[in-house]
Amino acid sequence: MAILEVSDLKQYFYLQPTFLGKLVGGKKPRIIKAVDGMSFSMEPGEILGLAGESGCGKSTCCLAIAKLREPTGGAIRYKERNIAEMSKEEIRNYRSEVQLIFQDPYESLNPRYTVFDTVAEPLRALTDKNKTEVRDRALETIAMAGLQPEEYKNRYPHQMSGGERQRVGIAQALVLEPNLVIADEPLSMLDVSIRAGILDLIRDLSERMNFSCIYVSHDLSILSNISERLMIMYLGRIMELGVTKEVISEPLHPYAQALIAAVPIPDPAYQRPIPKIKGEVAQPIDPPPGCRFQTRCLQVMEICHDTEPPLKEVKPGHAVACHLY
Ligand SMILES: Nc1ncnc2c1ncn2[C@@H]1O[C@H](COP(=O)(O)OP(=O)(O)O)[C@@H](O)[C@H]1O
Ligand SMILES: [Mg+2]
Structure with a gap:
């Protein structure tokens, strides 16, 4: 049974025209189609990588799954329950089983909370644990995130480095032993020198605690390292989805390529192929009909201008949204 099933997820934002815009373009609001018809599912314990350029809708997708924003359309099912139709009690349960890093x-840590309070807060809000149980569990989780509890428990966010703060964020997300963790570029604000340590921590904890994870990054070398399957997004849509090794070694979509x-590639003798792409990343505002990648694709065909290619499985477990296949 899939732990998560996302079908035809859409998240639109409506931009009111500016004064100048009204003069030249009329009064119609413009639509940003940040996520526009994403469908995928996840198995329990799986780490799914989500890649794509900045602005392609990765965070928007995460916020909808975490139920922090109501989507414009589509459905998100967690353990076969549509999260939009959950009762208060089910939502409370969902909030404890699904966590965001x-x-x-x-920005995500409360500046007035100590490390201890930050990590203990979800236990106080969402469980019936007594004071001693909360204390023990919080200190244990702080230690699990690689911080000495006695040294760190009374510190405030401003008294720590970026890496230490991210460890606190991880402890806060994992203290309730979630089933699904959504990690939205958890390394991108950190110094390069400490990224490997945090990545190892997340991977190690995902094995030990056996949670499913959506790991978002624009860095494919990180995703090739951590995720079992890889999903590549472009302007609100999934372009390719498959086993990470296969997608990396034999990418099908011109954008993925x-x-x-x-x-x-850390090999000076290796001749880098010339990237087969033109232009720059477009905006998801009022996208034209047809394939979203048509303006940058060197293999563009007639059909790409008017028909949007659906995501279809072309090899077992390997799907691509492109008219070439
Ligand atoms: N609250 C919002 N209002 C309007 N536009 C938004 C909002 N949030 C995101 N967007 C737009 O949606 C698109 C996708 O954003 P985002 O999901 O943050 O991308 P990513 O995380 O992949 O960088 C971007 O064009 C962004 O400007
Ligand atoms: Mg983002």
């Missing part, structure tokens, strides 16, 4: 631990060709 944020990109910027400085370009993205993977741009990953640095």
